[in-house]
Amino acid sequence: MFKDHMGMSFHQYVIRLRLERARQMLSQDGIGIQEVIEHLNISHSSNFFADFKRAFQVTPAEFRKRERAQTPDSCLPESAVETACSE
Helix, strand or coil: CHHHHHCCCHHHHHHHHHHHHHHHHHCCCCCCHHHHHHHCCCCCHHHHHHHHHHHHCCCHHHHHHHHHHCCCCCCCCCCCHHHHCCC
């Protein structure tokens, strides 16, 4: 029923929410990648890194580096997170 309504499984939805929150947190100064992983209760960091890269085409470290280097008029392209959350 959840999948029929949302177009993805509940597990995929949870991963999507965590990735979006991780991206927000990584955009903030002073929060390390390990802190993000711990804050989001991610038990397998290797899965997090793989899911993040699949969703945003960059690793969390590359994302943070781009965020810090970008100018106000530019932005990192959005990605369809749903495709990264396939089981």
